[in-house]
Amino acid sequence: MPIEFAKYHGLGNDFILIDNRHSSEPVLTPEQAVDLCDRHFGIGADGVIFALPGQNDTDYTMRIFNSDGSEPEMCGNGIRCLAKFIADLEGSEAKTQYRIHTLAGVITPELRSDGQVKVDMGVPRLLAAEIPTTLAAPDAKVIDVPIEVADKSWSVTCVSMGNPHCITFVEDVSAVALETVGPQFEHNKAFPQRTNTEFIQVVRSDYVKMRVWERGAGVTLACGTGACAAVVAGVLVGKCDRVTAVELPGGVLEIEWAEVSGRIYMTGPAQRVFTGCMSD
Secondary structure, rough: EEEEEEEEEOOOEEEEEEEOEEEEEEEEEEHHHHHHHHHOOOOOOOOEEEEEEEOOOOEEEEEEEEEOOOOOOOOOHHHHHHHHHHHHHHHHHHHEEOOOOOOOOOOEEEEEEOOOOOEEOOOOEEEEEHOOOOOOOOOEEEEOOOEEEOOEEEEEEEEEEOEEEEEOOOOOOHOOHHHHHHHHHOOOOOOOOOEEEEEEEEEEOOOOEEEEEEEEEOOOOOOOOHHHHHHHHHHHOOOOOOOOEEEEEEEEEEEEEOOOOEEEEEEOOOEEEEEEEOOO
């Protein structure tokens, strides 16, 4: 059966979006998603996102397969793209805000009149058991903790945004050998479920530069959950303000960690690139 799709990106973090509202299970297997994400022999993407029926009083359910076939709990840039995709599907009946069920909990994106999408990403989780990592006792936070990776000692702070993140601050983010160091962080034994890794250069307390190695996708141009985690880490170690712009290779995300509620808000673009139809 032919399957219609749309290609979207959020700051260059690109996804294949599929209308899966007729079924509670993805219409593609992880292996098929890997083939579609291939940039030479497929459509090309960092992942495939499925818009499934909502559950537990949510509007929709989000499932995503990474370009390596693994399934992450959530994706920040991806959920902005999903919100735009849903609004395009619904047309004149589209809402400005959706409650999306994800493996990381309920996430609420809001489509703003200026074309940006603001997402309530929930409350970050900071205990080692929640991330998970063995870098500290299960009920302790992992803040400025040393780890040996690639024959070097790094000081890291770990945050879960529903998926695991390991953040380290560097003098020059462009000098990081991401393709070499990134996989060694991802598969380090200290992270039993692997990890996303963010390398952060502080320009000002309200502006940082970031490069990311994403678990299951490798080097990407942007990572929404990673930008959120980076600002949380920056606040925890006294390097960032609670409202900070995060410059990624694909563009800038605005991140706010609200002091009273403790919730994280991410604001950034999502854009449709093209639509198509695939068949065997």
